[in-house]
Amino acid sequence: MIRIEGQIPDFGDDGACRRSLEQIASGGENDPLLRFSERTELLLPGDRHAFFLDFTSRDLIWRALHSGRHSEAVCRAVMGSMEDPTVYDASAGLGRDSFVLQCAGAKVVMFERNPVVWALLYDALKRARDSYDFINSIPNGLPRLASIGSLTSHTGSEKADSVYYDPMFPKRRKSALVRKEMRVLQILAGPDEDSEQVLPQLLGRATRRVIVKRPAGADRLCKDRLSPSGSVDGGTCRFDIYMVS
Secondary structure, rough: HHHHHHHHOOOOOOHHHHHHHHHEEEOOOOOEEEEEEEOOEEEOOOOOOOEEOOOHHHHHHHHHHHOOOOOOHHHHHHHHOOOOOOOEOOOOOOOHHHHHHHOOOOOEEEOOOOHHHHHHHHHHHHHHHHHHHOOOOOOOOOEEEEEOHHHHHHOOOEEEEEEEOOOOOOOOOOHHOOOOHHHHHHOOOOOOOOOOHHHHHHHEEEEEEEEEEEEOOOOOOOOOOOOOOOOEOOEEEEEEEOOOO
């Protein structure tokens, strides 16, 4: 549940996100506050500073411009040797991997089912598009945000070359979740309890490969049913690659 302050904007999605936000709106003082003003931001209980997404941040731009498809593990796993692949990010989260993949040459469509995270992504993309200098400073433009909902819930027969899936996993004692960004996701979305059911469905939405991000040392998804053809080491994580025949 969340509190809402300000007028929910017109997201241009036939009211789908608005309805989803209204369904989880509450008046509880201990719930996170979603604030709509000049930008969309989230204030977590006990925090003094609100959280918002910013694709124009120096850190993210530096990462996108100074790393690429050969140095970024996520790019090597998702793009492989493909030129200009279409990529579905099945769990966009805060959108950083999508942004890096887009800057590396992919055509990325982001899917997100949590309405608060979706609203934060929508606002960040809108502000980024409105910045002429920013748009002209990045290669290949911005990723596209699909209407709210999971990839598996979107109807249609279109497939992408690659589908990238980064499910949230249960909180660990020693984890990067202490970072504000990951704390936001943990509070809003929690672990993906249905990831074992989602992966087989994603195989039907890709023409070339499905990539699943996992913590280093964690079991692979659907280990009794599916075996990856390989993986890419990302240091604290790995990217399991499932080729589609």
